[in-house]
Structure formats: C-alpha cells, structure tokens
Amino acid sequence: MDEEPSSYERVAYKNDSVYHYMKICLIFGNERKPLSAEQFKQLIISGLKELYGEVGAAFPFDVLTFDQFVLSAILRVYNNGLVKLWSALTLIGSCENESCAFRVTQVSSSVSKLILVLKSTGTSCRSL
Amino acid sequence: MVRIKYRYLLCEVCVSERSGLQMLAERPIYDALRAALGKAHGAHGAALLSVGSSVTYVNAYTGVVLLRFRKAHYRLLWSALPFVTSIWSRGQKVPCFFNCVHIGGTIRTCQKFLVRYSRQQLCRMLPHCKTEAEKQEVRRAVLSCSLNKFREEEEDNDFGEDGEETEA
Amino acid sequence: MSSHLEKCARSLLVCEKSSFMNEASRHETHVCKHSFNYKISVLIPECGVLPADIANVISHFKSYFLVRDLPVYKFLDAKFLDTVKKGGFYALSYKTRIDEDNVVALLSSGHLVLSLDKDTYQQLGLEGKPSEYKHRKDMRYVVTVDLTDKSLVPGTKRFQQVLLSLKERVPLKSDFLLTRCPPGAEEDGELQALLSQHTYEECRPTVISRSLTDIPRPSLHPSDLRGNAHSCTPVQFLEWLGSVNLNIRCNNSASSFLSTYVCPEPCATVNKVLLCTVTGFIPPEDVYALLQELRRCLAEPGFTDWVSLTVHGFADSPVSWGAAEHGFLKGGENFYNLVCFKNQDYWLHMATGSQDGCPP
Numbered sequence: 001m002d003e004e005p006s007s008y009e010r011v012a013y014k015n016d017s018v019y020h021y022m023k024i025c026l027i028f029g030n031e032r033k034p035l036s037a038e039q040f041k042q043l044i045i046s047g048l049k050e051l052y053g054e055v056g057a058a059f060p061f062d063v064l065t066f067d068q069f070v071l072s073a074i075l076r077v078y079n080n081g082l083v084k085l086w087s088a089l090t091l092i093g094s095c096e097n098e099s100c101a102f103r104v105t106q107v108s109s110s111v112s113k114l115i116l117v118l119k120s121t122g123t124s125c126r127s128l
Numbered sequence: 129m130v131r132i133k134y135r136y137l138l139c140e141v142c143v144s145e146r147s148g149l150q151m152l153a154e155r156p157i158y159d160a161l162r163a164a165l166g167k168a169h170g171a172h173g174a175a176l177l178s179v180g181s182s183v184t185y186v187n188a189y190t191g192v193v194l195l196r197f198r199k200a201h202y203r204l205l206w207s208a209l210p211f212v213t214s215i216w217s218r219g220q221k222v223p224c225f226f227n228c229v230h231i232g233g234t235i236r237t238c239q240k241f242l243v244r245y246s247r248q249q250l251c252r253m254l255p256h257c258k259t260e261a262e263k264q265e266v267r268r269a270v271l272s273c274s275l276n277k278f279r280e281e282e283e284d285n286d287f288g289e290d291g292e293e294t295e296a
Numbered sequence: 297m298s299s300h301l302e303k304c305a306r307s308l309l310v311c312e313k314s315s316f317m318n319e320a321s322r323h324e325t326h327v328c329k330h331s332f333n334y335k336i337s338v339l340i341p342e343c344g345v346l347p348a349d350i351a352n353v354i355s356h357f358k359s360y361f362l363v364r365d366l367p368v369y370k371f372l373d374a375k376f377l378d379t380v381k382k383g384g385f386y387a388l389s390y391k392t393r394i395d396e397d398n399v400v401a402l403l404s405s406g407h408l409v410l411s412l413d414k415d416t417y418q419q420l421g422l423e424g425k426p427s428e429y430k431h432r433k434d435m436r437y438v439v440t441v442d443l444t445d446k447s448l449v450p451g452t453k454r455f456q457q458v459l460l461s462l463k464e465r466v467p468l469k470s471d472f473l474l475t476r477c478p479p480g481a482e483e484d485g486e487l488q489a490l491l492s493q494h495t496y497e498e499c500r501p502t503v504i505s506r507s508l509t510d511i512p513r514p515s516l517h518p519s520d521l522r523g524n525a526h527s528c529t530p531v532q533f534l535e536w537l538g539s540v541n542l543n544i545r546c547n548n549s550a551s552s553f554l555s556t557y558v559c560p561e562p563c564a565t566v567n568k569v570l571l572c573t574v575t576g577f578i579p580p581e582d583v584y585a586l587l588q589e590l591r592r593c594l595a596e597p598g599f600t601d602w603v604s605l606t607v608h609g610f611a612d613s614p615v616s617w618g619a620a621e622h623g624f625l626k627g628g629e630n631f632y633n634l635v636c637f638k639n640q641d642y643w644l645h646m647a648t649g650s651q652d653g654c655p656p
Contacts, residue, residue, distance in 0.1 A: 007314075008312070008313070008314045008318065008320070008321075009312065009313040009314070009521055010310065010311070010312045010313075011310070011311045011312075011521065011522060011530075012308065012309070012310045012311075012654065013308070013309040013310070013311070013530070013531070014306060014307075014308055014309075015306050015307060016307075016309055016530075016531050017307060017309070017531050017535075018531075019535070020304065021538075037554055038553060038554065041553065041554060049170060050170055050171060051170045051171050051172055052169060052170040052171075052172050052173070053165070053166065053167060053168045053169040053170030053171075053172070053173055054167060054168055054170075055168045055169055055207065055208075056168075056169045056170055056172060056173065057170070060556070062554065062555035062556055062557055063554045063555050064539070064542070064544045064555055064557055065542060065543065065544050066554075074542065074544070076555070076557065079302075079304050080301075080302035080304075081302075082304050083301050083302065083303070083304065084301055106627065107626045107627050108627040108629050108649070109307035109627065109629070109647075109649065110307070110309075110531070110534050110535065110538065110629065110647055
C-alpha cells in the first residue's frame, strides 16, 4: 500500500481504439412493430446484405444494449466496418413491409463518451 | 494529361461442352457478372460495375474474354469472378467458370500475353495428341509461330517497350 | 475490399500517470482548463451509499442560469464587463450546433469566443481566423475577443467597433447557459441583477446515484498505466467504465449472436459499485473541489483502492481544453477521466475526437 509516489509518465495513443460505438434508434412511419433484440440485429444484417452483399456484409458487430420500448440501441463495430454499417443503416427503409428509418444519435470511438446521450431529461442529445 | 486508368482482365471461359462457347456474347457475360456481384457485394458492388466497366472482347471460338474495369476498384470486381457459375444466353443456361489468366493495364499488353500464352498451350497439347495426323498438325502450328516469334522480337526492339504495366 | 470504405476519422487518447504529491503535477491545470463540463460521473467500487462528505460537496455545486434570447453585445455592458473581469464567469450558447450554427462561449479568462459561419463572419466585420477543421474551403471562422483587454473599455475606439459589430451589423442573440464561480466571496445576487431584464431560469445540477451489484471489475495496478502486465490497457478500461455507466451486460459468451463484449482480463467480481452522475453546466472549480474531496476520502482507512472521476465536455462547445479549437465532425467528444489511487497516484485519460487538437 505504501509505495513511492510514481514518476510522471505520459503516453499518447492515436486511433488506438479498434471499435466505434453508435447510438441509434429505429422509428416507424405508421404502426410500431414489436421487435426483439435478435430481430433488431437481423434487420440491420439484412440491410447490410442488401447493400454490400454476402461478402461485404460479413463483418461482426455487437448490439451492446437494446431498449424494446423506445427501440434504441448501442452498437459496437470495428473501425473498418463503421462506414459500411452507417451507410447500410441509412438505406434501411422498411421492416416487414412497414416503412421505418434509423436515426443515428451519436457516434464515438469510446463508449465512455456515449454516456452523454443517456439522460432522463429527454432534450436534444447535443446540448444539455 | 490525365486519363482514367483501367485494368483489363484476360479470362478464359471454361465450359464442359465446346458447343457452349458459341453462345458467348458481350451482354450475357455482363449480366452474369452483375448477378454474381449483386450476390457477393450487394448493390454497392453492382453499382461499381456499372461505372466504366465493359466486356471489351469476346472470342466465341477460343472462349477468351477481355473484361475492362476501373483501376480503383478492380480488385473488388475481380473477387466476384469465381462466383460466376453459369451464363444465360439465348434462353439457355451454359454452365461455365472464369479462369483469369492475366491482368494488364492496356489491351496491348493483354494481347501480347495472349499470344505467348497460346504458344505455350500448343506445346502442352503435343503429348495429348492421339493420332499421327493430329501430331503433325500441332507440330506445324508450333513451327509456324516459332518463326513469328523471331519476327515479333525484332519488331519489339524497333518500337521499344511501352505500355508494359502489369500488376500481380 | 475498397479501402476508402474502411477508413475512419482519427481519435486521440492521451494517458498520464503521476502522483498528486508530485510538485510538478498538472492535475489542477488540466481540470481547470476544461471549461465547459456537461456531465460528471463518479464511480466508487465496494461502496453502497454515497459518502456524506462527497454528497455535501455535490450539493454545494453552483446553480446555473438558462437565459433566453440574450443578445451577445450584452456581454460588453459595463456591469457585465466588471463581473467578467473578476474571473470565474462561464457562458455558453445553448442548443447551438458547432457545425451549423453560430456558437458563442465566454471563458473564465475573459475571452469571448465566437465560432461563426462564413456569412455571419463576413457581415460582422471583426477580425478572426479560419477554423482549423475544414473540408476544402473555409466555411467557418473563429473570432476571439479579449474582454479583459485594456483597449476594450467603454469609450475607446476598439470598444465602439466591437459594439457596433455585435449590436448593429449582426445582432447575434441566443439562449445562454451562464454560471459564475467567483474566486473570493460569494456574490450570488450579482448575476440575478444582471439578468433581471431577461427571462431566465435558475437550474440545479441533476444528481443521480445508482448502486450496482455483482459486476466484474478489471484489476488495476497504479504503476502499470499501459497495462503491460497487471492491468488492462487504457482503452479497455475506458470501455469497461462506459459499459458500467450504460448498464451494458458484460457476461456474454463468445458465440453469442447479439454481443460478444466481455470485461477485460484480469477481472474480479465486486459486490457493489456506486455510480453517481451529475449533469448540468458545471464550472471546473466545482469539479476540482469534488476531486479534492475524493482524495481526502481515499486517504481514510476502509475506503476502496481506487475511485474514478469522469468529466464530459459539451460536444458543441467551441473550445475543449484552454482555448484549443473544438469541432464536431461525427462525435464531438472531449472528456477526461481521473483514476485516483490510495497512495495518491493518479491516472489521467484525456480523449478527443477527430476535430480537436491534442489534449495538453
């Protein structure tokens, strides 16, 4: 416990995080469909397959959290899949013949930063 | 001067029955390629194919096909080539696969390679000949192009080396 | 595979290891330079309820004011100028976006920073410099006016020029968040008096405490910042910290369809973890007071080995640390995290997104 005070050390990492995190939510045009987390992920995967095919869509991503009531989720994706995932999310337009859209609320290279959006006040994520 | 760079893929179409080669044409090959890209690389892949790509040359006798892609994304398009398993032509399905033998920066380098490649193929055909007449025929062909070889080399020296850009 | 699809914008993470006892330790400057703090979260392992001393410090955090439609030239008001010159005054325009709107911020040093789009900049006629973060053409400009400057007192030519620009050429106005942390005596009434002719509301920072039970926790070793031997790497640690904050499950199997996130190795399970978050417009002075209190609590016997203090900046603030320009691009992240150990060592992680200079 009683160690010498450590010496000063400074390390700078550039692009050290291999992941990007996205906070997204799904909105429906008319009628809301009840979705499970698995169906939600499947919807994203099918969107990826449509845009990038079987080879292009074969990269892993994680659904870290999923809220069934507001249909919002936090995704974790490798850096090299971020652009693909984001573009595929943008182009997903329907879910089981019901028009829908994904809103990307925030994107960050560290999940700590995403805390910002999770708050109870319900105002815009980018300001208070 | 700035020009758009292309890559030319020299491919052999391998079919099980030789009669299938007669069915080859630019449009069916392009369509088959687009279908394979759509499956492997989705709408993004198919969109890349529609920019600046074409089937430049088809030889319905030998099954040699020259495909032209933009240099920027030829690797992605190339990767879909093994997924072409059949070509629909004139309402018939021709099972086939593509064997890419050379990638060149210009049609000229592809043509040179094709000549060299065909000559080698002739030599390889020799041991497979069954009758004496066939052997004679192949020998004659080999000899005739060996003479051409000398002539060609002289020409090459005259023009110098140009447009020789290949990429593995 | 096309490489242009796999590129993504750069992010920076600077880690420092030092001791609070160290003479040259810069923890105070780091905390005080990060002017606009949106959210603080304190994580205390092995602790069920928030210690009374810490709760007391948090309850003494300054209130902040949300003022509606405040014209920017009001900052040049003689009374305001006096207040600003005393220091400890923070203002930031509210619900303005750094990549599309005009954003105004007032730092405690008395610098008024205006991050403007091209049209406004050209109409305004104040000298500024183009934003560092641009695509091809300069579309954004940053104007800095030093309000404590001697040439900027009512009556001088320079003052008239600035006033004319902000009052008549472009009457910039916006909702503002204001807070004041006077270095000396408490003068709470002062701000209210200044704001009396505007609609405003006084807000208190929101405090939420949560107690989590039975969660895996990575083991940390004070001397091992890079995580070579005993502990996890800084990136992994921050990821874990975020996962605790966001209630992310970390007991996934490697073959799970949904998520494969797991707590970094080596880890141990803790019975309870206390997570306290404070949201608001928090001046750095308050953050520093909280840090001092956490250090004092750590010194007490029976308290945990380490605590972590994470401070997030506003994503749309025009500055991050000091007067360094800040941009949004796709995340606008700027935050720092302090891990304090029992032996008065600390780790400091500072992270920024792509449109930000290297943290100091």
